[in-house]
Amino acid sequence: MGWYYLGGITMFFFIVQVVTGVLLLMYFQPGEATAYESIRFLTTKVPFGWLIRSVHSWSAHLMIISLVLHMFSTMMLKAYRPPRELTWVSGYILFLLTLGFGFSGYLLPWNKLAFFATTVGTNIVRSVPLIGDWLLQVLRGGQDVTINTLYRFFAAHVVILPLAFVGVISxxxxxxxxxxMALPISAKVAPRGMKFFPSFALRDVLLWLACLMLLVTLAVFLPYGPGIPGMDWELGSKADAMAPAYAGIKPEWYFLWEYQLLKEFPPHFFGLEGPQVCLLLITVLLAIWAIIPWLDQRARRDKPSPAFSDFGWAAILFLTYLTLMGWDIGASGPGNDLALVHRSARVCASWTLVAGAVVIAIRYWRFEHRWFVLTGAALLQMALHGFVGVSYLLAGVISVVIAAIAITASYFMRSRADEKGGI
Amino acid sequence: MRTIPIIVGILLILAATFAAEQSSAGTSPELAAMLDAKDKDGKPIITQEQRTYFNGLNDNLKELLNQVVQKKVVTRPEHLGLLLALQLRPQKMELVLQNNCILCHSDSETQSSEDLFTLGSDSHHSPPSHMNLKEIVEDTHFRRGLSCAGCHGGDPTAAFGHAFVKEWPESGRQANREWIVQFCARCHSDPTFMHQFNPALPTDQLAKFKSSPHGLTLLEKHDSRAPQCISCHGVHGIRPAKDPQSKVYAQRVPETCGACHANATTMAGFTRADGSPLPTTQLAEYRTSVHGRALLERGDLGAPACNTCHGNHAASPPGVAGVSRSCSLCHSANASLFDGSKHKQAFDSHNWPECGKCHGDHAIAKTHDSMLSSAPGALCGDCHRQYAKDDPKCIPTADYFHQTITRMDEAQTRFGAISEKLAAKGLDVEPINNQLTDLTDNLKKSRTYVHSFSRDTFQQVALPGEEAIQRTDTLVDKAHEEYKYRQVGLAASIALIGFLILAIYLKLRQLEK
Incomplete structure (x- = not known):
């Protein structure tokens, strides 16, 4: 039942964002000579200014965590079944808007890290076919990331995105x-419903207070984040377009899987540019994610759909492996860059395979799942890449082909069994 | 129908002519044959690299090559290959191709091994350095058009011209090296002549050399172990002092001087003014010194080499009075403070070299604050107990310097670490860091002001440093209080939220009973 509260928790963090965002807005002055300085002034001189910025940053990350958990729990419980397809789609749009909030807000302090991360991040749209260059100019307000970029990111962060968000969340x-609330498929009969008010609402408030407690504790003890790359908001030095970009610049943790996937693609791929193909793949994956309520035909008929549960778990493992590699987990010690990349892949594959094995075991014994083809394919790809040393893409192709063969074979076997049963 | 084959034939002839023109543009048949020559194994004698260099030559240089081949100055492809292997820039190549001395003396078929210029690329047959062709063409004189004939005489454009200049000793020039300084001075002591080439170059080298111990040994004692021009500058490969490959480039000076001064055999018999033998440990000591490490290891060209303190052409020991003057060229603040101090008179009365007495000479080590201590084994304490027993103020003053500087140094390290920790906790450390900058600045100045050996003068910079410590202390306390305030605030908030959670939980239980 705990999964039902994740949406409420996400909304709580959003409310915190609005409140702290308005407070930050009272001091923030967008501009070449003022953006960084005003944030610096706010955090060093304004009473509790440091706390407001820290809470705003922590809450942003916690909101994304709870939002991702909310989406996956909705997916696993098949809560997107009719008539709730549009609830899923509107939630999906809220997810995209939240990522937009993260990306646009990141640049606003106008510090060195944000400047270069935004330069790298916005550069990705260049790979969009035909309109890539134009789109880049629209996004940056010119050829390069300048103060004009900050102006439009500011407008997006405090006006456009909030308006859109409030509309869609309504x-x-x-x-x-x-x-x-949607019932799980397994619940054949609707249990006696809990009254929204006061029972559910009070529970929500209770959880919100617990979240607030967690939030202020984190904000006081770790005012610049936990120190993990991609989850760090120390102001540092002011943005300087003339300064050299520092090596190993990484995006926020929730964009890390895309960053790593881009790295796994070669510069050229079957006559196309590698980043273009990667972007296409990401778009396809996100599109599948968006239209899942219509793809999952068994769930639409209120029947269990183990393949889609498995798809969700495979997606989690896929994202986990890429994110761990993006964090360079295990890439330390002696050796050249290539040796470190291989070592990192091996260590990340080990961790993800252990996690995958635990997930399969729990699903098998606790939830009596019997369909693990996609999870198996995801784990096979990691094993091939991390342990055998096959390239990430080739490992992916091998895994997808094996999964396709397995699915086709199981389909034919089931058809034959149905025929026999029919005779 | 016949016209088509005729047109095709004309076009073919034109194409062939054009192709032939292209392949032989600027190359005579003799030269082309040499370029295409093969050895007995059928391998091309002119390498691909040499061929590429040849193809890149301008028409003028190709014509000059044609001429030297036609005049039979260059007759063999191996000889041609040697010239191309130099890979010279056009200006230098032009000089080489117009210089019959080099062209003849680089032909291994006509020259004896003693008179042959070679490239020296073959490690088994490397020529003596003065016969290395690469060195000769890099010589600063050669670049300015002063080639072999400038010193040796003769006519470089004539087929044979071996008339040596009259200053050139026909015999005995290896045994007695005195003639060399006069020989170089023909040009280098003539301001009018030198002005044509380098107006900024001094022309007093000979006068300085004559006054130096090196010059006196060579010219008055007629001892040819003493160095002359070519000992330091080289013979045919002389380069400007700013060229890193020059033997007198700052980083190579210690090695050049050490060639004699670190060699016990060469230095045997040479003595100091007091009659004691000249040591040969200077180079080894210098390498370990703060100056030697800065110059030789860090590549800091501002660090002194031998000639910075001893001079170049007038190289001599700086003498007691000269030591402080040499040091003061760089350490001017320390020197001026010392000059106004009581120590100046005391050191003069003992005839001590000022800076050198405490810091040493060739083996100057990095200074340490413990030198100021009055404890046994420390510099100040030991010296004062021996030489200034009667002055009761000396030891306490040394102790005051030592304690103050140690306190500032310790505070600087401590506050630096505290500042980092406070910054990680999200506190504003800018005011603390500003005070730290003040403290660092005053600490540096205090270490310099020790050389005044006066408590009052020292305090001009030490007191602001101590004030910075106090201000930083106050700021650190404030930051700690602020952090405590945050924690207390957090605890109160958590208590309040906890109370609310409890109240709601109890209410829920009550409602759902």
């Missing part, structure tokens, strides 16, 4: 209010 809440 719809999202309206759908939930009209349709109620």
């Amino acid at each position: 719809l999202h809440l309206l759908f939930i209010q009209r349709q109620g």
